[in-house]
Amino acid sequence: MPLALLALAVGAFGIGTTEFVMMGLLPDVADDLTISIPTAGHLVSAYALGVVIGAPLLAAATARMPRRTVLIGLMALFVVGNALSALAPDHHWLLAARLLSGLPHGAFFGVGAVVATGMVAPERKARSVSLMFLGLTVANIAGVPVATAMGQHLGWRATFLGVSVIGVAAIAALALLVRRDHAPAHATGLRGELAALRSLPVWLALGTTVAGFGALFAAYSYITPMLTDAAGYADSSVTLLLALFGVGATIGNLLGGRLADHSLRGTLFGGLVSLALVLALFPLLMRTEAGAAVAVALLGTAAFVTGSPLQLMVMEKASTAPSLASSANQAAFNLANAGGAWIGGLALAAGFGTTSPALAGAALAALGLAVAATSYTVDRRTPAPAPGRPHRVITAHVPEDAKPVRR
Secondary structure, eight states, X not given: OOTHHHHHHHHHHHHHHHXXXXXXXXXXXXXXXXXXXXXXXXXXXXXXXXXXXXXXXXXXXXXXXXXXXXXXXXXHHHHHHHHHHHHOOSHHHHHHHHHHHHHHHHHHHHHHHHHHHHTXXXXXXXXXXXXXXXXXXXXXXXXXXXXHHHHHHHOHHHHHHHHHHHXXXXXXXXXHHSOOOOOOTTOOHHHHHHHGGGOHHHHHHHHHHHHHHHHHHHHHTTXXXXXXXXXXXXXXXXXXXXXXXXXXXXXXXXXXXXXXXXXXXXXXXXXXXXXXXXXXXXXXXXXXXHHHHHHHHHHHHHHHHTHHHHHHHHHHHTTTSHHHHHHHHHHHHHHHHXXXXXXXXXXXXXXXXXXXXXXXXXXXXXXXXXXXXXXXHHHHHSOOOOTTOOOOOOOOOOOTTOOOOOO
């Protein structure tokens, strides 16, 4: 695999760290800024809102620009947002800085996925995307625990300064390892990029993402009370178990990338079925500590097996605007985060039991499978081009320094 994928993974590592570290720092931030923890929780929502807003708009607005330049610019915005978070004098400024930090998130992953797949042969596209996402899953194993510990010992502001340093390292890696390019030959500007989202198959693919990953977050958002109240773990053990989830997610991400290169749709269906089964078994597995540990690891594996297939499927459905579609998929991930947590909370508030959010997640996974099946049916019913009708050809850009191949 190209070394340039490492640069994308470094950026993903920084983004994953800053996205999830706020959960562990909420008490410290609340104490320092003299606000309540629920009010501090709005900082998580502000980041997610930034992702949803920034993902499609930044991807569409930069469609005519060289992708290497776009990636570097997005990471620069990421660095500024985290530096301003560290310097924020009060809660309101911190909210604005977190919103700013979230703006480049989706566009970075969206444009990065297009760049990653363009570096490799067609039969290795899913693996290239999974290697970029590797930075995100490793952030859950190492980045978030280390950043949380740093914030608890040195103050939460030090954490965001540290994340800014990771962003600077990512900018250097992108500048050194990603080849210079020109604007995409098929770039159509903002109006043309947005027009690509009028396709029903694109929306079905995005709907699969929302339902499928909503299943994950319906359970994962309430994993701590499940582990402590149902499985009997001490509070001090939760951090280690969450790292176990990160290990499972990393395995699932790499496995999904490899399998999707052989069967994109088969990997997606298999991942969603596995996710539904794992979540349905949560009430049984959470009865013992050993079973709970297995459940957490399997949850990460089953959920992230679908990550690369979902990303590639959306890009394929919007081939004339892959950067925008890929970025919109990241916005869909964050909608899944918010919607899944809300649905899981409804099950919990209704008094169905500590593990009821997992059962709600199983229902969402089944819904995601139904949407994916509908997408498959729509694809099969779409007529192929008539014989003799000229096909539209999209010419890939060839770097100026590329040497001609003689046959």
